[in-house]
Amino acid sequence: MLIIMAFASCKQEKEQSPMNDNVLLKPWTGPYGGVPAFDHMEIEDVKPAMIQGMALQLKEIEAIANHTAPPTFENTIEAMERAGSELNRGFAYYGVLSSNMSSSEFRDIETELAPLFSEFQSKISQNKKLFERIKTIYDASLKNPLPADQQRVTELTYKKFEMNGAALDAQKKARYAAINKELSSLYTKFSNNVLHDEENYVTYLNENQLEGLSQGYIKSAAKIATDKGQDGKYAITNTRSSIDPFLTYSKERALRKQVFTNYYSRGDNGDVYDNNELIAEILKLRRERVALLGYNNYAEWRLQDRMAKTPENAMDLMEAVWPAAIARVAEEVKDMQAIADKHGDRITIEPWDYRFYAEMVRKEKYNLDSDLIKQYLQLDKLTEAMHYVAGRLFNYKFTPVPEGTVPVFHEDVKVWEVTDQTSGENIGLWYLDPYAREGKRSGAWATSYRSHTTFDGKKNVLASNNSNFIKPAPGEALLVSWDDAITFFHEFGHALHFFSSNVKYPTLNSGVRDYTEFQSQLLERWLSTDEVINTFLVHQETGLPMPAELVSKIKNAATFNKGFATTEYLASAIMDMKLHLADPTDIDVDAFERETLAALHMPKELPMRHRTPHFSHVFSGEGYATAYYGYMWADVLTADATEAFVEAPGGFYDKEMADKLITYLFAPSNSIDPAEAYRLFRGRDAKIEALMRDRGFPVTTE
Structure with missing residues (x-):
């Protein structure tokens, strides 16, 4: 899943020159402390x-x-x-x-x-x-x-x-x-x-090419095709939210390969939109720039103010996990190949087969059908579930703002007022833009239009979550996968981080890149709590809660496919680091990617999550450059903190733990060194063993 954060730290609003009448610069007016026009x-x-x-x-x-x-x-x-x-x-x-x-x-x-x-x-x-x-x-x-x-x-x-x-x-x-x-x-x-490549590489299907796809997905694909002037056909757009379910369920192997190739070739098609030469130039310029400051490479310069401090520390973590990850992939591929052979498919597992056969293994090994799970994952109900968690942990109440009260940039955007449940004090507004559309970048992200500060008078928070779910046909419920539900909770964690800020100065809302993902990754864990599952995961047609048997299957399969998830991510994170440690003088980016993956013994049956030519985290800006490892660094913290909640008397809703969570890990933002903040919460540093246990990987005994 692609998760890109943008922190728009809108500082204090003040009177400006009457000469300026540009609406984009004017102080925000209206309710809730003023809102963007x-x-x-x-x-x-x-x-x-x-x-x-x-x-x-x-x-x-x-x-x-x-x-x-x-x-x-x-x-x-x-x-x-x-x-x-x-x-x-x-x-x-x-x-x-x-x-x-x-x-x-x-x-x-x-x-x-x-x-x-x-x-x-x-x-x-x-x-x-x-x-x-x-x-x-x-x-x-x-x-x-x-x-x-x-x-x-x-x-x-x-x-x-x-x-x-x-x-x-x-x-x-x-x-x-x-x-x-x-x-x-x-x-x-x-x-x-x-x-450009996301918008222009669309695969259109005929009615006889839909086998395996759900009715909801088919209806959405039909509407997208109609909107694109291809009435009577079915459009598979070149975004993750569209290709993931197609690669998981479509029985048309040749089309799976086409859709897969379109997606993983973004920025790498040998045309005027090819990014390989751009990347080479970016790497050269980054190296030259940090050399002016006396650093040996970009990674050395970049990581000095991160939790990892040095590229060696970041690489040590990734290299500690990598062998277990690819070993698990080998086990997963073996299971998938056995299923394919059993069905007489006469194929060797290729990258465009992985999701499809992994789903078959899930059904056989755990008797767990992802499409069945989706029937209980309605976006509206998941939204309610997130608000419930925010109420239990943060004491926040989310109330829909009547349509027309607050300006929005698209009719799909909905707004909620966030208040303190005890005092009724306004904390801010939460904007949700859930659907994919032309002109919207892929993936999911959180941003803030105004951050909390107090040094010039208290400012409330305007936060936004943005997703790319395929908009359902009129009258249809939007059903999402378990992975998409996790991402939805993840991004909401960023929003809660914004809302809970208790800092005085805008700069203290800035994040340390290998720490800012921790709060959001931790919030993912509340999706699996009994309180959420039993109350909000209800069948789209019957309204009945998810059966205990299905819940048990989901929990039993918690570490299923972790080899795939860990390896595709780690391959991108290691590639990011190695690209910036390498001499960029005559670098051939395409060859470097191939040779690095070969040296890592990258399993041929799956791709990097983000291939270099479309690795926007790293090459459309510098936020995640040599810092994509940060998701794993943060996940060590997440796994360790999760164990703290599991061990608490009240579990995930333990009041004392929730208070410590807010006091030390959410409210301070960057006003405390992140390592010290975590020690205040846990009483010690996080341990990598917690991550290994969480993913079902072997833990080395000390």
Whole structure:
């Protein structure tokens, strides 16, 4: 599953010049502390808004840098926290137009703005006077520490500037900025190339090619085809939410291969949208940029402020799990091949067969039918279940906002008010955009339009969850797979992290990449609790709860197919790290991928989760570059924390554990070092053995 997080840290709203009438920059008005005017969002406003927003923030930054008074936390660091409110509001709209409502017109604007954004960031990070003020405050704080939250903001701010070339000489600064500008354009082009291949490689089926597919899936595919002008046919779009069920249930092996090939060849079709040369150039520029700072490679530079600290530590974790993962794949393939032979299929398991035969093994080995499980997984009921969990753990109440009360950017988007169940205090709003559409990037993600802060008056949270479920035909319930239900809970975990924030300054809402997935991965575990299963997993037709026998089968099969899930993920994570550790001088990306997988003894029966040419986490920006391992790092924490709940008297709803969860792991965000925060919660560091037990892998006895 593709999970991409975007943190839009919208800082404090303040009065702005009456000269500015661009709706994308205006303070948010209306109920709930003000909300984005999504109903007035127009493409033609985007470029002038972002240009003006950058100019306004640069003016604020110059005023801070040239302040005549000696530097203090208040007149420098805190003033920086306050700057840029107009631009941050603009980015809330920009993010929606980029991720949820993209178009060819907007992509042209993205391409134009990307180098301008890079120049803007460089003007701040390379402002010599500004950095001198920051360094003065930072150096003084090492001798006379500030209050804890101010000290943390100061340290994070200084480190960010230092890592981005603030201490370089003028010549190196110029080259550093030029590289960033070039990279920004390459990232945009990479992302647009992937989106092009997702939109343009559609497989159309005839009625005689539907065997094995569910009626709900068939109806959705028919509607998509009709919407695309192919009435009477059935469309399999080139997104994970469409291809996964097709590869799992379709009995048309040749079509499975075609659909599989379309999906895993995104960005790798040898045409003008091919990403291999872009990736090679990105790797070269990243290496050159960090060399200016004295680092040997990009991974060394990037991981210094992460939990792992070094690429060696990250690789040690992945290499510890890899042998057990591929050994489990061998067992899974053996089971699948036996099923194929038993049915007289006369095939050797190939990647486009894995999901199909794994499902057959699931049915035979565990008497568990994924399609039967889906009958109990209605999206509306899962939404209620998530709200129930939030109520039990966080004391939140979710109340639907009447349609028309809050502007939305598409009719499919629904909004809930989030309040404290005891006091009735408004915590914020939760936006849900559940369905796939043309122009919406694939996968699932969470974002915040406004984050919690208190230093200029308390601000509530505007958070959004975004999925790509295939919209059901009118009148039909939306049924999802167990894996999709887990992803739905996962992304809601990010939203709860936003809502529970208890920090004073915007910077403290920023995340440490190999930690930010922990909170969301942990929330996945509540889907399997008896309270959720018995109350919200009801049959779409009868309304009856899931039978105890089926629940037992699901739990017994909890580690089923973990070889596949772990290996496809780890292959991508290891590839990410090795690409950035390698010498990029004459790198052939396609050959490097093949040779690296061969050296790893990658099982031929399954692909990487994200092949390099469409690895958007890593090459459409830098958020997850050399950091995709972070999901596994966070999963060690998740497995360990899960055992803490299992051991608690009240289990997953234990009040004392829930309070510790919020106090130490959710509310502080980045105001505490993540390793220390986890020790406060658990009383010790997390142990990798918990991860191995969780996945059903052998645990080495100490």
